[in-house]
Amino acid sequence: MTGAPGVEAVFRAEYGRAVSVLVRFLGDIDLAEEAVQDAFAVAVRTWPEAGVPPSPAGWIITTARNRAVDRQRRESSRPARHAEAALLHAPDAPPEEGPVRDERLRLIFTCCHPALAPAARVALTLRLVGGLGTARIARAFLVPEPTLAQRLVRAKAKIRDAGIPYRVPRDADLPERLGGVLAVVYLVFNEGYTGDPALCAEALRLGRLLAALMPDEPEVTGLLALMLLIDARRPARRDADGALVPLPEQDRARWDRELIAEGQDLVRRCLRRGRPGPYQIQAAVNAVHSDAATADATDWRQILRLYDQLMAVAPSPVVALNRAVAVAEVEGPAEALELVDSLTPGTPGTRGAPGTPAPPSTPGTRGALDRYHVLHAVRADLLRRLGRTAEAAREYEAAIELAGSEAERAYLRRRLGQLGPEGT
Incomplete structure (x- = not known):
């Protein structure tokens, strides 16, 4: 997307929404992705000369829909062409009723269907909603890129072959799919934290939507607290030359105190509920870091106790590695x-x-x-x-x-x- 003024920024901000709208419109993941990618390719060719349209997201969605219908008409049999042509001129479908109104969040819940393996749910929604390439998702999963590519292919095929519907989940379906949704949002945040602030902003937006949608789920609150406390350190994470500054060396006066206060308040709410989960415990670890006026003042014994609890609740090699860092201190x-x-x-x-x-x-x-x-x-x-x-x-x-x-x-x-x- 480079080389076209505004196109790259629009891609980062709107790819997920455009795919979400097209999936609901077309009922086909591959076709929706191809159509949105085609629309951005057209934007790369035309926007430098014509300028960015007043509503770039609307332009992308309309262009993608038109190109998808054109493709369907070219590739379909003659009896089906009239129906596909009519689809192009059909009025926009009314909004679906249900608890999830945001297009991207709705697609995340849809793809986190229990018929898919947990890892496939996360990988697929990262691809569709975050617009992340296969290589970036593979790095996040610590698997080779070909393995991740096959995982995506199998997930799309299962959705297609099983006839999994693209619709707003019912209230009763939300808790069952929540784990995958939270994993997706956190992975989007992680990818943004290592290089793309727009992804961090999108993850925080989705986290706030989830917290409003499911206020009684402590892990939702914990995830939002975790992201806020980590994001509060962003201003100090790089020096004047753009070089990374590790946590112990950061200028803590540059941390965002409003985000820290909000995150710590959410952590206290989680503690009062007494239902600890992985995101809540990780948020508590970051709350301890944010409490310390200097790196030397960090309460590492409390952090180690929290990692002991996290290993009991959700053991993994990555958690064990982070615990080892606390053990060193x-x-x-x-x-x-x-x-x-x-x-x-x-x-x-x-x-x-x-x-x-x-x-x-x-x-x-x-x-x-x-x-x-x-x-x-x-x-x-x-x-x-x-x-x-x-x-x-x-x-x-x-x-x-x-x-x-x-x-x-x-x-x-x-x-x-x-x-x-x-x-x-």
């Missing part, structure tokens, strides 16, 4: 390194520094953690603290190779360079 790097080495079979070998948002526990195997660059970065830091600089250098190099963004790679190169000649 409470018990020392040697004890933490032993825990990290136990997480992967064979050669020890995940994404972000302590305090960076981690993906939900979607990855299913310990071996997948080897592809999660933060594992290598955490292990490198522990080895550095133990004076084992040559080994630390090798781990930093592995983390650099696996990191998903140039900003992360640049940060890891700086850390590698700080080891000095002993690490080369």
